[in-house]
Amino acid sequence: MKCFIAPSMLSCDFARLADESLAIVKQNGADWLHIDVMDGHFVPNLTIGAPVVKCLKKHSTAFMDCHLMVENPQNYVKAFKEAGADMFTFHLEAVPKEVQIVDLIQSIKDSGMLVGVSIKPKTPVESLWETVDIPSMVDMILVMTVEPGFGGQSFMADMMPKVATLRQKYPELLIQVDGGLDQNTIKQAAPAGANVIVAGSSVFGAKDRGAAITGLRQACEASPALSEITHRSALERTARGKQ
Numbered sequence: 001m002k003c004f005i006a007p008s009m010l011s012c013d014f015a016r017l018a019d020e021s022l023a024i025v026k027q028n029g030a031d032w033l034h035i036d037v038m039d040g041h042f043v044p045n046l047t048i049g050a051p052v053v054k055c056l057k058k059h060s061t062a063f064m065d066c067h068l069m070v071e072n073p074q075n076y077v078k079a080f081k082e083a084g085a086d087m088f089t090f091h092l093e094a095v096p097k098e099v100q101i102v103d104l105i106q107s108i109k110d111s112g113m114l115v116g117v118s119i120k121p122k123t124p125v126e127s128l129w130e131t132v133d134i135p136s137m138v139d140m141i142l143v144m145t146v147e148p149g150f151g152g153q154s155f156m157a158d159m160m161p162k163v164a165t166l167r168q169k170y171p172e173l174l175i176q177v178d179g180g181l182d183q184n185t186i187k188q189a190a191p192a193g194a195n196v197i198v199a200g201s202s203v204f205g206a207k208d209r210g211a212a213i214t215g216l217r218q219a220c221e222a223s224p225a226l227s228e229i230t231h232r233s234a235l236e237r238t239a240r241g242k243q
Helices: 014-027 050-057 077-083 101-110 157-169 186-192 209-221 233-241
Strands: 004-007 032-038 063-069 087-091 114-119 140-144 174-178 196-199
Touching (some): 004 209, 014 032, 014 209, 032 050, 050 077, 077 101, 101 114, 114 174, 140 157, 157 174, 157 186, 186 196, 196 209
Parallel strands (some): 004 196, 032 063, 063 087, 087 114, 114 140, 140 174, 174 196
């Protein structure tokens, strides 16, 4: 199974966002750009939104993996589609009770974006398949390995049983982990079954960013949990992110 390394742009120099995004893909070998969108309500931090993604898209052909940590994610589908997002990941916990999750997912799919669903550390993994038909409707599940909101937090190893359960139940699914991933914690995440690795501080804070990305990729691809699994063909287009 292919592994995707998605550096979190939250850890880059925002004053040089376009240059940083180009370099991390073209020079350092990343596959995706992971873009953390926070509204200051769902999480206690405020970052960037669709207008910045739209501007960034003018400078980069990289796959835009947009992680929306916002209330009422259904209100942002059109804006992020128009901005050029490739993956729209929303939090299960952020969807209002009056909104049907299947309708939200369908609206994302109809817009042409891939669909990701994320859960926070305290959310049971079972809530995912109790809510949506994962194999037919969802392209990726994001298991947060820190409390969402800020970069630089410590990896929560006790989230790995969630990843292992998902990998066993859905062997062809993209499973992303986000929070505290580095050369050491990847050795817990990849064997559990994670194949989309978000890393912020450990990549942008490294003296050699390319080597940091290569190390994460090698550890991921060496995992026995992923070695004999093949992606659904519908997801192979994500490989275009590495340009």
